[in-house]
Amino acid sequence: MLTMDDQTRLLDVIGRLYDAVTDEAQWLPAMQGVSEFVGGTGVYHVVLAAQSGEVIASESAGIDPLGFQLYQSHYAAMDVRLPAALDRAVGEVVTEQMLLERRAFERSQIYAELLKPYDVPHILATTLQRNSDHLQAVVIQAGVRHGPFDATALDRLRDLVPHLIRAARLRDALRVEHARTLEMSALDRLPVGVVFLERGGQIVAVNRFAERLLHHAGGLCARQARLRAACPLDDRVLERAISTCRDEGSTERGATLRIRRRPPASPLSITLIPLRRSTAPVLYGQASVLGLIRDPDCCPRLAPRIIEVGLNLTAAESRLACQLLDGLSVAECARQLGKSVYTCRAQLKSIYAKSDTLAERGAVSGGALTEYIGRLFNLLVVGLIPTRPTIQPSGDFQRTPGRSTKSQNSNNLGSDDASRVPLTAEPR
Numbered sequence: 155m156l157t158m159d160d161q162t163r164l165l166d167v168i169g170r171l172y173d174a175v176t177d178e179a180q181w182l183p184a185m186q187g188v189s190e191f192v193g194g195t196g197v198y199h200v201v202l203a204a205q206s207g208e209v210i211a212s213e214s215a216g217i218d219p220l221g222f223q224l225y226q227s228h229y230a231a232m233d234v235r236l237p238a239a240l241d242r243a244v245g246e247v248v249t250e251q252m253l254l255e256r257r258a259f260e261r262s263q264i265y266a267e268l269l270k271p272y273d274v275p276h277i278l279a280t281t282l283q284r285n286s287d288h289l290q291a292v293v294i295q296a297g298v299r300h301g302p303f304d305a306t307a308l309d310r311l312r313d314l315v316p317h318l319i320r321a322a323r324l325r326d327a328l329r330v331e332h333a334r335t336l337e338m339s340a341l342d343r344l345p346v347g348v349v350f351l352e353r354g355g356q357i358v359a360v361n362r363f364a365e366r367l368l369h370h371a372g373g374l375c376a377r378q379a380r381l382r383a384a385c386p387l388d389d390r391v392l393e394r395a396i397s398t399c400r401d402e403g404s405t406e407r408g409a410t411l412r413i414r415r416r417p418p419a420s421p422l423s424i425t426l427i428p429l430r431r432s433t434a435p436v437l438y439g440q441a442s443v444l445g446l447i448r449d450p451d452c453c454p455r456l457a458p459r460i461i462e463v464g465l466n467l468t469a470a471e472s473r474l475a476c477q478l479l480d481g482l483s484v485a486e487c488a489r490q491l492g493k494s495v496y497t498c499r500a501q502l503k504s505i506y507a508k509s510d511t512l513a514e515r516g517a518v519s520g521g522a523l524t525e526y527i528g529r530l531f532n533l534l535v536v537g538l539i540p541t542r543p544t545i546q547p548s549g550d551f552q553r554t555p556g557r558s559t560k561s562q563n564s565n566n567l568g569s570d571d572a573s574r575v576p577l578t579a580e581p582r
Contacts, residue, residue: 188294195300232264245282250302278307279291279292351443371452373415425446467505
């Protein structure tokens with residue numbers, strides 16, 4: 155039973171937790187307040203791999219920095235308390251005595267080499283969140299003089315657990331939203347349209363330039379929250395390319411397409427790039443395909459010199475790369491550059507090699523140019539290429555990912571064969 159003073163302290167700790175949700179600088183002091191309320195000497199807030207217990211991220215207050223660093227870098231892998239802790243339910247409060255028999259604990263290497271020398275043998279812990287990939291926990295420590303945490307400490311932490319879980323979830327949601335804002339701000343500065351598609355082909359999000367293109371440029375639009383081409387033949391090719399790009403078992407893992415528009419407008423160029431789930435930006439965690447759309451009538455052309463310097467290519471290779479990103483085939487590039495097809499193929503293989511994505515045994519893989527274009531996209535993001543779009547979005551645009559959008563010029567453009575540029579080198 156809490157005394158009046160303890161109840162006042164409890165309310166103060168809860169208030170500090172919720173205040174810290176919107177103020178990152180106050181989070182660790184609030185966690186230290188939790189530790190002091192239950193009688194601990196320090197606390198760490200940690201994210202672990204759900205299966206292995208590997209430390210993914212952590213922050214601490216009131217804990218020896220050297221000891222904490224040693225735990226993360228070396229001793230976490232041999233922590234004999236972890237196997238039992240990983241199986242505990244979210245919100246369950248445990249001590250080391252509830253996880254492991256005392257003699258086995260004191261005979262362990264981590265106890266002899268880390269916990270005892272740094273005087274942190276006792277813990278009071280709870281899991282705040284868990285999914286198939288990771289779990290998030292709060293661990294409060296105490297020294298030998300303090301002794302094991304008693305029933306009173308367990309009850310006090312149990313009183314705080316619902317608020318710890320809620321505050322941690324709110325904090326994570328706000329951090330993701332902040333990262334989302336930063337990502338969208340960066341993407342909105344690009345002079346190309348950026349579209350993220352999920353595994354089913356639906357639009358997850360678009361940047362401002364892509365929304366302008368989908369609304370007014372013609373050739374591409376959004377129908378029923380899916381990226382579509384106005385020309386039926388181009389639309390079928392686009393649908394197949396997206397499906398192939400997101401199919402992890404496919405050997406052809408990306409494409410550059412030309413999407414025709416009503417004359418005199420030039421064709422749009424869209425490059426589809428498969429996204430690895432582990433490296434997708436925060437905003438697009440569910441996205442599996444990245445689309446980069448260029449309108450040659452209004453987008454500034456990628457500067458060969460920037461590509462040359464940024465990717466360590468020769469001047470000739472950078473010019474070829476620019477042509478390929480405009481959606482031209484190798485044969486068309488050869489005609490434009492006044493070279494033979496064989497010369498362009500040799501330069502293309504050199505580009506693949508310099509992008510460090512050649513398949514084994516020297517074969518040119520479909521993923522090679524995909525990775526290469528991904529690096530070009532990184533150049534765009536870091537601002538090496540001019541970032542002011544020629545088309546300025548109108549003030550009444552409201553960007554809603556996945557919104558159905560109609561193009562003003564979404565007419566059938568004819569029945570010619572749709573033009574598709576594969577990412578693999580053409581056979582000799």
